[in-house]
Amino acid sequence: xxxxxxxxxxxxxxxxxxxxxxxxxxxxQLVVSAxxxxxxxxxxxxKRTLTVFIGDEPQRTLPCAVGKTLTQTxxxxxxxxxxxxxxxxxxxxxxxxFNVPWGIYGIHxxxxxxxxxxxxxxxxxxxxxxxxxxxxxxxxIGTRATVVGTRQKMxxxxxxxxxxxxxxxLQLQFSLRAAGFSPGLADGRxxxxxxxxxxxxxxxxxxxxxxxxxxxxxxxxGLNP
Amino acid sequence: MARSxxxxxxxxxxxxxxxxxxxxxxxxxxxxNPHVHIDPxxxxxxxxxxxxxxxxxxxxxxxxxEKAVAVFTATWTSITVxxxxxxxxxxxxxxRAAKAEGKPPDVLVNSTRGRANYGALQVPLGLYLxxxxxxxxxxxxxxxxxxxxxxxxxxxxxxxxxxxxNPNLFRAAGLEVERYARAGWTWDEFFAxxxxxxxxxxxxxxxxxVDLPLLLxxxxxxxxxTPFDEGGRLLWSMTELQAMGDIVxxxxxxxxxxxxxxADEDALARFLSGQVGLIGPLSPELARWVALTAxxxxxxxxxxxxxxxxxxxxxxxxAVSVALFxxxxxRGNRHTRAAAELAIFLSGALPPVLATHLALLAPAPGQDxxxxxxxxxxxxxxxxxxxxxxxxxxxxxxxxxxxxPWEESLYPAWQSLVAxxxxxxxxxxxxxxxxxxxxxx
Numbered sequence: 207x208x209x210x211x212x213x214x215x216x217x218x219x220x221x222x223x224x225x226x227x228x229x230x231x232x233x234x235q236l237v238v239s240a241x242x243x244x245x246x247x248x249x250x251x252x253k254r255t256l257t258v259f260i261g262d263e264p265q266r267t268l269p270c271a272v273g274k275t276l277t278q279t280x281x282x283x284x285x286x287x288x289x290x291x292x293x294x295x296x297x298x299x300x301x302x303x304f305n306v307p308w309g310i311y312g313i314h315x316x317x318x319x320x321x322x323x324x325x326x327x328x329x330x331x332x333x334x335x336x337x338x339x340x341x342x343x344x345x346x347i348g349t350r351a352t353v354v355g356t357r358q359k360m361x362x363x364x365x366x367x368x369x370x371x372x373x374x375x376l377q378l379q380f381s382l383r384a385a386g387f388s389p390g391l392a393d394g395r396x397x398x399x400x401x402x403x404x405x406x407x408x409x410x411x412x413x414x415x416x417x418x419x420x421x422x423x424x425x426x427x428g429l430n431p
Numbered sequence: 432m433a434r435s436x437x438x439x440x441x442x443x444x445x446x447x448x449x450x451x452x453x454x455x456x457x458x459x460x461x462x463x464n465p466h467v468h469i470d471p472x473x474x475x476x477x478x479x480x481x482x483x484x485x486x487x488x489x490x491x492x493x494x495x496x497e498k499a500v501a502v503f504t505a506t507w508t509s510i511t512v513x514x515x516x517x518x519x520x521x522x523x524x525x526x527r528a529a530k531a532e533g534k535p536p537d538v539l540v541n542s543t544r545g546r547a548n549y550g551a552l553q554v555p556l557g558l559y560l561x562x563x564x565x566x567x568x569x570x571x572x573x574x575x576x577x578x579x580x581x582x583x584x585x586x587x588x589x590x591x592x593x594x595x596x597n598p599n600l601f602r603a604a605g606l607e608v609e610r611y612a613r614a615g616w617t618w619d620e621f622f623a624x625x626x627x628x629x630x631x632x633x634x635x636x637x638x639x640x641v642d643l644p645l646l647l648x649x650x651x652x653x654x655x656x657t658p659f660d661e662g663g664r665l666l667w668s669m670t671e672l673q674a675m676g677d678i679v680x681x682x683x684x685x686x687x688x689x690x691x692x693x694a695d696e697d698a699l700a701r702f703l704s705g706q707v708g709l710i711g712p713l714s715p716e717l718a719r720w721v722a723l724t725a726x727x728x729x730x731x732x733x734x735x736x737x738x739x740x741x742x743x744x745x746x747x748x749x750a751v752s753v754a755l756f757x758x759x760x761x762r763g764n765r766h767t768r769a770a771a772e773l774a775i776f777l778s779g780a781l782p783p784v785l786a787t788h789l790a791l792l793a794p795a796p797g798q799d800x801x802x803x804x805x806x807x808x809x810x811x812x813x814x815x816x817x818x819x820x821x822x823x824x825x826x827x828x829x830x831x832x833x834x835x836p837w838e839e840s841l842y843p844a845w846q847s848l849v850a851x852x853x854x855x856x857x858x859x860x861x862x863x864x865x866x867x868x869x870x871x872x
Contacts, residue, residue, distance in 0.1 A: 365696070386487020406485050412644045412714030414694030421697040422639070426720065430700055 245345065247286075249313075249331050251279050251355030254323050256313070256331060258344065268341070270313075271321045271332035272355075279329050280306050281357045282376050283391040286349045288312075289342060299335045300342040304351060307371035307394045313338060313351070361431040366419040370396045378419050381427040382407065463757075464764040465558040465771070475510045475769035480526070480536040483516040484543050484789065492788040496540075499780040503773055510769050519543055523830050533759025537770035540777060542785060544590050544749045546825035547576045547583045548661050554755045557582030559771040574821035575750045578661070584752035585778035588791035592648045592747040593813045594711030595721050595732040600635060601708060604628050608733045615746055615812040618652070618678055621738040625685055628708035635708035637698035638682070639717065641691060643838055646845050648712045649675050650838075651747040653740045656824040658837055663828035663871030665863075672862045674740055676855025679848050688851045703728055712737060715790035736813040746812055748819035751791065753777050828871070840865045 249256045249270065257267040273279040284304035293301055298315015315335040316322070322334055331353075333341065359381075362374045376394040383389060387407045390399030401417045408415045413422050424430045469475070481496055483489060493516055500512050515536070517525055522541065526549070529535045535552050555578065557565055565573065565582050576584045601608040604627045611620065628635040638645065650656055653674070658667040683691045702710040703725055713721060718734060725732045736746035753774045757767050782793035792814055812818060829837060844861035847853040853861065 407487075409485055410487065411717040411720070412712070413639045413698075413717065414642065414696065416694060416696065418696075420694075422695075422699050425699040425703070 246350040246352065247341075247345065249279070249351065249353045251281065251325075251353060254325070256333065256337075256341070258341070266340075268333060268337045269323050270337075271316070271324050271326045273327050273329040274325050277328045279327070279331060279353055279355075280304075280309075280311060280373075280376075280394075281353045281355055282306070283393050284311075284351045284353065285393075286312075286345055286347055286351055289345075289347060291342070298333075298338060300338040302338075302342060302345060302351075305393065308373060313341065315339070362419070362424050362429040363431060365421060365424070366396055368396050368398070368401045368417070375400070377429065378424075378427070381429055385427060463554055463558060463767060465768065467764040467768050469507075469509065469765055469769050469772070471509050473509060473765065475766050477510055477512045477538060477770050477773055478536045479512055479514045479538045479540065479773065480522070481514060481516050481540040482519045482522045482542045484519045486788060492784070495784045495788065496781070499777060499784060500773075502780065503776045507769070507772060510773065512773060524833075527830065527833060530756075535756040535758070537756060537758075537766075538774045538777070539754045539756065540587065540781065541754065542587070542751055542789065544751060544824050546827070546829075547752070547823045548578045548827035549583075549754055549756070550827045550831055552756050552759060553578075553583065554757050554767060554771070555581040555583045556585050556753070556755050556771060556774055559768070559775060569817040569819070571748075571819040571821040572750050572816050575819065575823050576752055584750075584754045585774060586750040586752050587778055587781040588751050588785035588789065588793050589814075589816065589819075590749045590751055590791055591715060591718075591813055592644065592651070592712045592737050593718050594709055594735045594737070595702065595713060595718065595725075596735050597702065597705060597708045597730065598733055599705065599730070600628055601733075604708070608735070611812075612733045612735050613810050613812060615736050615744040615818060616738050617742070618681070618738040618740060622681055622685060625709060629685075633706070635706070636685060637695050637701055637707045637710045638686070638691070638712075639695065639698050639710060640712060641682075641694065641849050642845075643842065644712050644714065646675075646838060646841065648737045648747055649678050651749075651820060651824070652678075652737050652745065654743065654745040654820045655822055656747075656749065656820050657822070657826055657829065658866050659826050659828045659870060661826045661828060663826075665866055665870040667863075667866065669859050669863055672859035673855050675862075676848055676853075676858040678740075679845075679858075680855055683849075683851065692850050702732075703730070705730070709735075711735075715792070719790040734811060734813050736818075744812070744818050745820050746815065746818040748792070748813075748816060749824040750819070751785070753781070829869075834869050837866060837869055840869060 244261050246259050247256060248259060249272070251272045254270055254272055255267050256270045258265045284306060286302050287305045288303040290301045292299055293314070296317055298317060301312055301314045303310065303312035309329065311329050313331040313333060315338040316332045319334055321332060326332065360373065360377050362377060364374070366375055366378055371394050373394065375396045376392055379389040379392040379400055382400070382403045383392065385407065387403040388399070389403040390397070404419055404423055405415055405417050407423060407426065411426060421430065479500065483493070486492060497514060500514055504510060504512055526535060526539070530550070530552055558581070560582065568586065572586060573582060576582055576586060596608045596612070598608050606624060606627055611624070625636045653671055655666055658665060660666055698707065698710055699721070701707045702721065710721070722732055722734065739745045755771055755774050785791045786793035841862050844853065844858050844865060848855070848858040
């Protein structure tokens, strides 16, 4: 009788411990998986890392692979615009897509984990499946994803105006920002904020207020070939 | 009975005398005493407004101004200063509202083309100058900053508009650019120069702007930069307005009407590559950029003033300044003296700040008072304060009634003139009508 009682007590305690740890794990998951309102991601192509921030506080830094020399991951300020799961193959178990205007870029898993930490992809950000699954669980659509790193300045071959998109618009935005005129997000889209930054610059220098990145503006920014 | 009447009459007379004395003191004009000394046992709270133009990296400009104020308060420990930076587009309206409440700032730093006369509650800073301090500025600048013969504001920098010339192309055309850089030039000399610089294939003049900067530059070239006097009387006649129209038509004849109406979007690149002999009008910041960038490419441009109308040389230089106010509920002569000390301090401390951040001309040690853009030590007309217009660039009338700036009212007629839709005479008629609407009835 006493022995049976001891066995029952032990079984009860084991079950209780298992339940408690499960609850704690669930609670931790609940806390971690709830998307924070000021969460953003920074991908460093030089260091090959992806860091999740809440405000200015880094939460977690994970290794990643970035684009090769000829297919570099686009440096800029992007937004996560779509999420999907289980593409498989080289895309691994999860996909988080950026809003890069000139191509399909994003963050995904991999079937080649040894490439993580290298410049190996066609431009996307490659992560270990377990890491991208965690990222997928915490990041929501609309989260800012900033890609930073060494960037070659390019010349702009033509005048640019509102409504246009592309790498030249992105270069224009970086140059405006460096000159002290904020174009909003450097996202390769020539919108209202980029136009206003150009008008501010034209007003500052006293040149014709076209609102377009004409040759005068490109010359002032040092972007003329 | 008679005795009571006499007593009543005496009391009435005394009462009336007392009332008249009180009335006299209430209606007597406020007398500012600039000779009081600041009491070190008192604390003075001074409000400063600093206009904030649309410039890149304005935070460094703000920091530089705040640093200057901090140096002052470190010396004058009984004076505390609150500095408010007001975006330039909102300054006029905010100042008008504050004055209407009787609470303008104690000190106003207007860091773009300013004016002398701010109307009621302004206290002339000239009252606080010692000895012959007022003689350090040329008469033209004193005239720009004086109201009723007294220096009202103190200068903190000088705004200008210029052209830049390519000495190589001038030399190839047999022209001596330094002659005009030293002495200035008339519009006739300007157009004759452009003709000689040009050939059958290209006009070697590039205009960076045909809108308000050109309008204001042409206006200043007459020596009367603003169309109104302090009382709202229209100064510009039909003759002067027609002369402005004639200048635009000559520019159209020189460049071709199509080139004039479409902004030259490639002016800077063409000047830097040596295709253009003359480029302008250039603001201070653009002139500095052109000079420095050209020098990096092996070209040292000459800086030439805006041409002038008539035979008396005048160059487009406008003083920007610091002004002093009092509150409607007068806070005392010592408080006003404390604010004046700050204004006088800023008139010495801010010129290098404005020179750095706004590219304005400023006195610099070791030079003849001005920051030269040219790399060679020749007298530069564009920076010669003695040639500045001896008249303010903006008058109290222009903002007292809250009307739109005169150049905005003139702008539609100007656009039509530039587009060739109006003759010079028709422009003068339209401009005169628009300005008459703003003038004192």
